[in-house]
Amino acid sequence: MKTINMKINGTERQIEIDENERLLDVIREGFHLTGTKEGCGEGECGVCSVLLDGKLVNACMIMAFQAADREVITIEGVGKDGGLDPIQQAFIDTGAVQCGFCTPGMILSAKALLLKNPTPSKQEIRRGISGNLCRCTGYEKIVEAVALASDRMRNPEQ
Amino acid sequence: MAFKVIGENVLRVDGHTKVTGGAKYPADLEMDNMLYGKTLRSIKAHANFTIDTKKAESIEGVVGVLTAEDIPGKNCHGVLFKDHEALCESKVRRIGDPMAVVIAESERIASKALESIEVVYEDLEAVFDPEEAMKEDAPKIHGVDNTVFHFKIRRGDVEKAFEEAAVIVEDTYYTGAVDHAFLQPEAGIAYEEEDGTLTVVAATQYPHFDRIDIAGALGLEEEQVRIINPAVGGAFGGREDLTLQIHLAVAAKKFQRPVKMVYDRKESFLAHCKRHPITMHCKTAADKDGKLLALKARIVGDTGAYASWAVNVLRKAGVHITGPYEIPNVWVDSYAVYTNNPFSGAMRGFGATQPPIAHEQQMDRIAEKLGMDPFTIRRKNLFSLGSKTATEQVLKESVPLGRCLDALEAAMNEKPLPDKDINYLEDLKAQQLKKEGFWNEKIR
Structure with a gap:
């Protein structure tokens, strides 16, 4: 066992970890943040996507100790002040959510994309979410949601 | 009259919990005093076996190992035929058949203990090709004829039509097995409530079917079993057959503690059904103007080790093999056959997905032979309002194929x-x- 510090969703926390635990295990079992999912355990599906120091990562591919003294944002930390992030709202409004299992990872992926590129083209959105699988929607509505979120973030009065 | 839903953009009721990460899928659930289960699965496609669980049971943290002997009621389930054993008794019929479940204080202990279960296999002759499996001397996977189902269409006189045809195209088309790959691997929890009700929480497509089979396996009345369907992370037909539900229920009842099981992706692939691989032999005839005259088709669907929905799927394939076209003379034989392959069941389209591979290529090749445009030949034969299908169904409502x-x-x-x-x-x-x-x- 080893104790590490981690800033998770804006709060500094201390947590005991096993050396062989993944960041995903610490998020789900240590912090009980079950919005981050496990779909394949080998970095293929993207349902465990989180932001690590602002960069998009698969939490199943990072060892817990690698996240020591760093900042992690999960789906539970995306909204501000109890409200929804514009990306979350856009996912609801466009019908981009079906079974919902890919949704947290998709939203984190979209978040990482819009942080880097606030005005992505359709092609850039597709590329931005290319590490996240969805088996329900066919992606069209998800791309639409990210475009809508980008638009609303630039024109908040709408 | 104004509609509240039709024509309106309606927000889904579970949208908010799903975008905030609050929606609970079965793997997200936890209870106090919980045990964990891990399944031992067959590595042989067809074999008799004996199993010794003593060593695994003696490992610290293991509370018990379930085998077929621990199923108190009927050790069988299935959506049409009860041909699945919840835990195999003495014979496995495919790679991945469940044989035992270790119940332990942690997931890690349960996984580790699987390695200490001793299994002795006695190989049986296996059959992987459904054509071979249909032969009389083929190994019998369930002790009876491997042909589960034979669907026929006999309409008009196909042989006479072939004699009169200007063009005939004949070939065989194959489709492979496909996995649903829903993103949420199977998971669930079972526990006994204070009033004795046995509750199983698992992502499922048929809570009512699950209840019948769980009650049967436990020897309980249906009213004593409760199924809770939490958020379901995709299904597409792959959650219609039971996987871990009976195992969870038996363990929770036997050990009087909540029990949780979560499959990883590899086990998920082993546990649930696939789309039927289907072989379609089609002989299609048309006159010189491109009007279809006849179709003779032989369809063989590989349902693998278990029937699941094979009857419905191969019936549907048989009906859809004409494509959306009027054909006056039709002869169809459609079979579902047991093999020792992974079992096939429901998956998006349910037998309607495979036939277009055959009938659309047939159409293109007839068009090519006649020097006709592929759109033209389709328009000449397309179903329209009032058309009769090969099974004599009259299409009375929307048939917008022309517009498509x-x-x-x-x-x-x-x-x-x-x-x-x-x-x-x-x-x-x-x-x-x-x-x-x-x-x-x-x-x-």
Whole structure:
């Protein structure tokens, strides 16, 4: 066992970890943040996507100790002040959510994309979410949601 | 009259919990005093076996190992035929058949203990080709004839039509098994409530069917079993057959503690059904104007080790093999056959997905032989309002196929496919390189 510090969703926390635990295990079992999912355990599906120091990562591919003294944002930390992030709202409004299992990872992926590129083209959105699988929607509505979120973030009065 | 839903943009009720990460899928559930289960699965496609669980049971943290002997009621389940054993008694029929479940204080202990279960297999002759499995001397997977189902259509006189035809195209088409790959691997929890009700929480497509089979396996009345369907992370037909439900229920009852099981992706692939691989032999005839005269089809669906929905799927394949076309003379034989392959069941389309591989290629080849445009030959034969299908169903309601073809033709003619796709692939490669750079640089 080893104790590490981690800033998770804006709060500094201390947590005991096993050396062989993944960041995903610490998020789900240590912090009980079950919005981050496990779909394949080998970095293929993207349902465990989180932001690590602002960069998009698969939490199943990072060892817990690698996240020591760093900042992690999960789906539970995306909204501000109890409200929804514009990306979350856009996912609801466009019908981009079906079974919902890919949704947290998709939203984190979209978040990482819009942080880097606030005005992505359709092609850039597709590329931005290319590490996240969805088996329900066919992606069209998800791309639409990210475009809508980008638009609303630039024109908040709408 | 104003509609509240039709024509309106309705927000889904579970949207908010799903975008905030609050929605609970079965793997997200936890209870106090919980045990964990892990399944031992067959590594042989067809074999008799004996199993010794003593060593595994003696490991610290293991509370018990379930085998077929622990199923108090009927050790069988299935959506049509009860041909699945919840835990195999003495014979496995496919790779991945469940044989035992270790119940332990932690997931890690349960996984580790699987290695200490001793299994002795006695190989049986296996059959993987459904054509071979249909032969009289083939190994019998369930002790009876391997042909589960035979669907026939006999309409008009196909042989006479073949004699009169201007063109005949005959070939065999194959489709492979496909996995649903729903994103949420199977998971669940079971526990006994204070009033004795046995509750099973698992992502399922048929809570009512699950209840019948769980009650049967436990020897309980249906009213004593409660199924809770939490958020379901995709299904597409792959959650229609039971996987871990009976195992959870038996363990929770036997050990009087909540029990949780979560499959990883590999086990998920082993546990649930696949789309039926189907072989379709089609002989199609048309006159010189491209009007279809006859179709003779032999369809063989590989249902693998268990029947699941094979009857419905191969019936549907048999009905759909004509395509959306009027054909006056039709002869169809459609079979579902047991083999020792992974079992097939429901998956998106339910037997309607495979036939277009055959009938659309047949149409293109007839058009080619007649020197006819592929759109024209389809328009000449398309179902329309009032058409009769090969099974004599009269189409009385919406049949908008003509409009669909019109839209398709317009799109193909007016908007040639952009060569953008090639750039996109190169972009992806560049992206991948960047990503690899990121890994090397950032992750220590």
